[in-house]
Amino acid sequence: MIELKNLMDTEILNYFRRLPDNTITKAMTYSMSIGGKRLRPVLCLLTGELFGKSKEDLIPMALAMEMIHTYSLIHDDLPAMDNDDYRRGKLTSHKVFGEANAILAGDALLNEAFTVLLECYAVHGEPGARAALYISRCSGRNGMILGQVMDLHHETHPATFDELRLCHHKKTGALITAAVCAPAVYAGAKAEEIKLLEEYAGNLGLAFQIQDDILDVTSTREVLGKSVGKDEKSNKTTYVGLFGVDKSRDMAKEATEACLAALSKLRRDTTKLEELTKSLMERTY
């Protein structure tokens, strides 16, 4: 999948290079280009391919997904939220551009994502507009943002296991679901196919989040590119906190198997998505 990640890195640079050279462009570009796995864009390209959509056709959607993800990280890192100085091994937006510009850079990326979705998809027909709508529902008050509000709440009100699951399902799962399903909506996939993809994405988000919790206690800042041990310090309820590292690893493995089972029911050539899914279990950052 490294070639798709590299492709997205290039596309991101190209996109932002053509914008006016000013403060807001600099701040948007900075956070968009300091790396990361590009998981959501890669998922977007891979599921699009399953349904016969070319990379060229899907690159703007993949870009929009990464813009939404990046805006959420910029706001999440703010002093009023997680107060993180580092992200992906680099200073966070507010450490470089100041808090006010970081807030605006996040706003601008969210807004830009919708400009791209409208310009490249919605104005060209209903399937593109439906895909954009699917994404907006996943990223909004009943999706990712709800997860962030829950996460904040649980900083002072310890979560039960069910609450933890729901919180992750929204905070991490919703945007992964958007990346996986929106290309299928755009391609006119059948309702039962979307359902299987949602099952896949839900489990992938879960596996991904458990792995995050594990890395927070087993990795180092150098490898992870962000602070570690934060969950324990902030008394956050995590999989590791509730079940320990070994049992958490088993749960991540189970979720991964549920991913593969959902893919197998799709009756399409899902080899690349399977590979990606398995590789996420081996990740160290």
Added chain:
Amino acid sequence: MIELKNLMDTEILNYFRRLPDNTITKAMTYSMSIGGKRLRPVLCLLTGELFGKSKEDLIPMALAMEMIHTYSLIHDDLPAMDNDDYRRGKLTSHKVFGEANAILAGDALLNEAFTVLLECYAVHGEPGARAALYISRCSGRNGMILGQVMDLHHETHPATFDELRLCHHKKTGALITAAVCAPAVYAGAKAEEIKLLEEYAGNLGLAFQIQDDILDVTSTREVLGKSVGKDEKSNKTTYVGLFGVDKSRDMAKEATEACLAALSKLRRDTTKLEELTKSLMERTY
């Protein structure tokens, strides 16, 4: 225009009443329902009417405009930005819900605006999608957000008159332009009509902003519902600071006349828009 303002107040309450009763809904609802002039929604309904669009058809667009405006106010009021405790006579979002939830409530309102625009317009055809795209360009990195970044910059780098004009044109003018022009785009207005509406909206934004500067020195917190005298305290370049109150009044009047001139060239029944335009010059808050 009071009946349109009241209609919007009711529509806003109805919209948010049907959302799940949770923290993010509460924070979104709070800022959306603490009043204000509803200028952008009213403009949206009035220009839509000019081009034969019914109120019913345009209410979701008007709602989306107010959501974008409100999100920008929530973020603008944050301690890292203008640090305002009061807005429209009530405590600002972060004073009631805390900074983190205020940031997320702003994000959620911006996201929700696009959900509404996609769901009620873009999925139903190209004109609706083009209207949504027009709005997203006005609210984004080259529109309102650019104006906010400039405004921040000028807190420490005094603006020249040209810079001040451009800053207002983006910060205030862009969203007013969206409210005025997007309904016309939706209705399939001709390019020259959109141009006249842009001329109208640009001058309206200007008149509105000069009036704001004047009220900041001539009004009281009780009447205005927010802190006064802030501009002088923060050394901000304003029309009043550059030209004094009397000359500023003349300039606002000139801009208003330019508004009316643009409307008259439209060759449609613009009586209500004219009334609204004139009434804004008499406003005390």
